[in-house]
Amino acid sequence: MKTKWDQLFAERTRNICGSQIRQYFALTERPEVISFAGGFPSNEFFPTAEIAAAVSGLMQEEGNQSLQYSSTEGSMELRALIAEKMSRQNAQCNPENIIITDGSQQGIDLLSRILINPGDPVLVEEPSYIGGTSAFRSHGGIPVGIKMDQDGPLPLSMEKTISMLITEGKQPKMFYTVSNFQNPTGVTTSYERRLEILEIASRHNIIIVEDNPYGELCYEGEIPPSYKSLDREERVVYLGSFSKVLIPGIRIGWMAGPGPLIEKAILTKQSTDLCSSSLGQQLAYRLSKEGFVEKHTRKLIDLYRRKRDVMIEAIDHYFPPDVEFNRPRGGFFIWVNFPSSYPTSKELLELALQNNVAFVHGEGFSNSGDGGTHSARFSFSQPPQEHIKTGIKTLGNLFWEIETRQSLKAVEKV
Amino acid sequence: MKTKWDQLFAERTRNICGSQIRQYFALTERPEVISFAGGFPSNEFFPTAEIAAAVSGLMQEEGNQSLQYSSTEGSMELRALIAEKMSRQNAQCNPENIIITDGSQQGIDLLSRILINPGDPVLVEEPSYIGGTSAFRSHGGIPVGIKMDQDGPLPLSMEKTISMLITEGKQPKMFYTVSNFQNPTGVTTSYERRLEILEIASRHNIIIVEDNPYGELCYEGEIPPSYKSLDREERVVYLGSFSKVLIPGIRIGWMAGPGPLIEKAILTKQSTDLCSSSLGQQLAYRLSKEGFVEKHTRKLIDLYRRKRDVMIEAIDHYFPPDVEFNRPRGGFFIWVNFPSSYPTSKELLELALQNNVAFVHGEGFSNSGDGGTHSARFSFSQPPQEHIKTGIKTLGNLFWEIETRQSLKAVEKV
Numbered sequence: 001m002k003t004k005w006d007q008l009f010a011e012r013t014r015n016i017c018g019s020q021i022r023q024y025f026a027l028t029e030r031p032e033v034i035s036f037a038g039g040f041p042s043n044e045f046f047p048t049a050e051i052a053a054a055v056s057g058l059m060q061e062e063g064n065q066s067l068q069y070s071s072t073e074g075s076m077e078l079r080a081l082i083a084e085k086m087s088r089q090n091a092q093c094n095p096e097n098i099i100i101t102d103g104s105q106q107g108i109d110l111l112s113r114i115l116i117n118p119g120d121p122v123l124v125e126e127p128s129y130i131g132g133t134s135a136f137r138s139h140g141g142i143p144v145g146i147k148m149d150q151d152g153p154l155p156l157s158m159e160k161t162i163s164m165l166i167t168e169g170k171q172p173k174m175f176y177t178v179s180n181f182q183n184p185t186g187v188t189t190s191y192e193r194r195l196e197i198l199e200i201a202s203r204h205n206i207i208i209v210e211d212n213p214y215g216e217l218c219y220e221g222e223i224p225p226s227y228k229s230l231d232r233e234e235r236v237v238y239l240g241s242f243s244k245v246l247i248p249g250i251r252i253g254w255m256a257g258p259g260p261l262i263e264k265a266i267l268t269k270q271s272t273d274l275c276s277s278s279l280g281q282q283l284a285y286r287l288s289k290e291g292f293v294e295k296h297t298r299k300l301i302d303l304y305r306r307k308r309d310v311m312i313e314a315i316d317h318y319f320p321p322d323v324e325f326n327r328p329r330g331g332f333f334i335w336v337n338f339p340s341s342y343p344t345s346k347e348l349l350e351l352a353l354q355n356n357v358a359f360v361h362g363e364g365f366s367n368s369g370d371g372g373t374h375s376a377r378f379s380f381s382q383p384p385q386e387h388i389k390t391g392i393k394t395l396g397n398l399f400w401e402i403e404t405r406q407s408l409k410a411v412e413k414v
Numbered sequence: 415m416k417t418k419w420d421q422l423f424a425e426r427t428r429n430i431c432g433s434q435i436r437q438y439f440a441l442t443e444r445p446e447v448i449s450f451a452g453g454f455p456s457n458e459f460f461p462t463a464e465i466a467a468a469v470s471g472l473m474q475e476e477g478n479q480s481l482q483y484s485s486t487e488g489s490m491e492l493r494a495l496i497a498e499k500m501s502r503q504n505a506q507c508n509p510e511n512i513i514i515t516d517g518s519q520q521g522i523d524l525l526s527r528i529l530i531n532p533g534d535p536v537l538v539e540e541p542s543y544i545g546g547t548s549a550f551r552s553h554g555g556i557p558v559g560i561k562m563d564q565d566g567p568l569p570l571s572m573e574k575t576i577s578m579l580i581t582e583g584k585q586p587k588m589f590y591t592v593s594n595f596q597n598p599t600g601v602t603t604s605y606e607r608r609l610e611i612l613e614i615a616s617r618h619n620i621i622i623v624e625d626n627p628y629g630e631l632c633y634e635g636e637i638p639p640s641y642k643s644l645d646r647e648e649r650v651v652y653l654g655s656f657s658k659v660l661i662p663g664i665r666i667g668w669m670a671g672p673g674p675l676i677e678k679a680i681l682t683k684q685s686t687d688l689c690s691s692s693l694g695q696q697l698a699y700r701l702s703k704e705g706f707v708e709k710h711t712r713k714l715i716d717l718y719r720r721k722r723d724v725m726i727e728a729i730d731h732y733f734p735p736d737v738e739f740n741r742p743r744g745g746f747f748i749w750v751n752f753p754s755s756y757p758t759s760k761e762l763l764e765l766a767l768q769n770n771v772a773f774v775h776g777e778g779f780s781n782s783g784d785g786g787t788h789s790a791r792f793s794f795s796q797p798p799q800e801h802i803k804t805g806i807k808t809l810g811n812l813f814w815e816i817e818t819r820q821s822l823k824a825v826e827k828v
Contacts, residue, residue: 003672006674009528010530046482051481059463067664069662105688114423114424114427115422117424138527205415233415248483249693251690261419264427270548271545273517277694278663279661280691
């Protein structure tokens with residue numbers, strides 16, 4: 001009898017769905033396409049020579065240990081280094097409060113697994129990072145969007161959403177935020193806003209999950225103090241990563257939080273994958289300790305700033321003025337809002353792909369019914385500067401054509 | 415208001431519990447202790463020079479790609495190589511049927527997440543690998559033990575257990591087995607037994623999860639054909655790993671299974687950790703393609719065989735004859751049964767630790783109420799040969815003392 005797989009999947013498996021980004025991968029990854037879709041760091045900036053040298057040094061000095069399983073919580077050296085760094089940034093932290101994870105994505109997944117009961121609402125930014133919301137969903141959580149402006153999540157929207165949920169008998173447990181150069185909008189939550197959000201969270205016993213993969217890629221000014229550094233109630237769980245400032249290919253991130261949570265996270269991670277890559281941990285440690293990561297980050301800031309500037313200048317120059325966009329001070333992303341008279345951003349993406357340019361349409365990032373239909377995420381991290389210019393120019397032509405056709409139709413009607 | 419963490423954990427978090435192995439880590443890892451506890455591969459056999467050379471080559475030739483995120487399913491090259499290798503072993507397989515995982519442990523976790531509803535029974539061997547049963551438990555599964563003999567799980571025990579569960583309205587969905595050189599018993603399931611188990615599984619639409627981390631470390635004779643190679647019904651999910659034949663520190667394993675399952679696994683893994691380490695994948699690929707992994711495995715077989723022989727000879731020589739043990743033909747583990755007149759294996763472990771020798775007592779591996787109280791797992795993989803001899807001698811003295819004291823007491827009573 002052939003196996004009846006349909007009968008075998010668990011309830012929770014019905015909730016999993018692929019990221020729309022992944023669905024478009026086959027199209028956006030064609031070599032002729034200029035892609036603003038992927039939010040990956042730029043290949044061209046990877047420090048290959050330093051990685052080779054570091055591995056060679058590791059193998060000579062402590063090869064055995066860096067090829068063995070590590071403890072589930074991760075290497076003590078690396079956790080101590082991270083704790084020290086966070087403490088220098090006023091986010092007081094001990095190695096015991098840190099668990100090494102497979103990128104910060106695993107931190108989100110472990111947290112979801114530890115905290116979410118099926119049906120639990122999870123407060124998120126509207127729009128929000130797809131990898132976050134899909135992790136919440138895969139554990140039965142229901143992302144509920146908090147509206148944002150240029151200063152971050154709106155306290156009033158948060159208050160109203162919480163009240164509404166409590167009325168429905170659903171106490172939200174956590175608020176997930178990418179506080180600096182948010183994915184997908186590029187927005188950084190202001191200092192005042194952070195204080196307001198913390199105060200609301202405190203009043204309702206809600207945890208703040210602060211995911212900060214981009215914070216160190218700041219191209220202008222300074223980022224506000226982290227939620228973690230403002231926390232006096234063990235309320236904030238901080239997720240960090242080496243993916244954007246070093247390399248993603250070693251899958252090394254961390255979660256910093258209160259003891260009881262980290263203990264649960266270690267036990268959960270143990271049955272998930274035993275431990276994160278020791279080779280990756282040792283590389284992250286060695287290259288941080290030697291000061292290379294810091295130096296490399298400064299270089300990355302210069303390189304990515306230039307790409308951002310090229311994209312913003314090109315948009316300023318080529319896009320019709322009623323296509324709105326923000327000017328992020330760091331990170332990888334520019335959020336674009338199209339006039340409501342335009343085709344939906346999904347339709348625009350189809351048109352763009354016919355012209356060999358790709359971006360991500362906004363719907364997947366939205367957690368309200370009809371959000372994102374006229375928005376899109378443009379990433380400037382990967383394409384070379386020349387391609388950024390060409391791609392934006394192509395899109396500009398496309399948008400001007402749409403507007404011209406619309407004007408002509410309006411004239412015909414008159 | 416200080417955060418009330420107690421109120422925030424999800425239902426499923428109550429089910430997670432640490433491995434007893436981990437609880438004893440602090441004790442067994444003291445440098446003066448000869449430890450037969452950990453089931454890690456031996457540090458001394460890690461190919462540090464080859465790893466350094468491979469990374470150096472990778473960085474020169476394709477550094478950028480091996481430091482970037484990979485696709486969630488993993489590198490096409492590595493999947494093709496694994497598929498070819500499995501097909502050569504008569505387990506026909508395409509790259510599309512394979513997902514790269516963070517060690518085979520992540521395969522177990524993904525499967526649990528995809529298949530298990532809270533309360534679902536999961537058939538396991540009695541005793542069984544703790545990492546497997548704790549993954550099942552952490553998703554609400556209830557491991558139910560199938561008794562074993564020297565030829566593997568007993569078909570009669572399996573039939574009876576399934577009948578009993580069905581009577582209780584609980585259809586089991588899967589049977590988890592470490593078919594070669596099992597962790598913890600070292601038992602290899604015979605060919606005939608595999609056919610019988612497959613037939614039972616087919617009749618009840620039960621999936622077989624074949625976890626095979628040790629199969630290639632065969633010191634005598636040959637292993638029987640894999641369940642996967644005998645499967646004509648898309649019933650078997652195969653878990654493989656580079657941890658034992660290459661290194662665990664890159665966290666690279668794989669799951670091979672039918673299309674619908676692999677598709678769910680990819681979607682689930684995406685929100686779990688995005689992808690496995692690209693650097694690890696490229697290393698596994700490069701060192702396999704060059705034929706190094708195969709060559710290294712042959713060397714490991716010689717080295718581990720010697721350790722096994724030293725432990726078996728020492729046990730033969732130093733242990734009282736009524737302490738029973740098996741003689742595994744491969745892998746890392748020897749299972750020891752103590753006479754029922756002995757103190758429990760937990761108490762024996764305490765005594766052993768006072769004498770600076772460690773092993774794992776049997777209770778944690780058991781999924782019946784009182785199993786394993788007089789059994790223990792001895793691993794010969796890590797300690798050097800000299801330590802194996804010394805450690806076994808120390809334990810032998812301890813066991814003889816116990817027997818002598820018991821005889822004296824018996825004499826006193828007469």
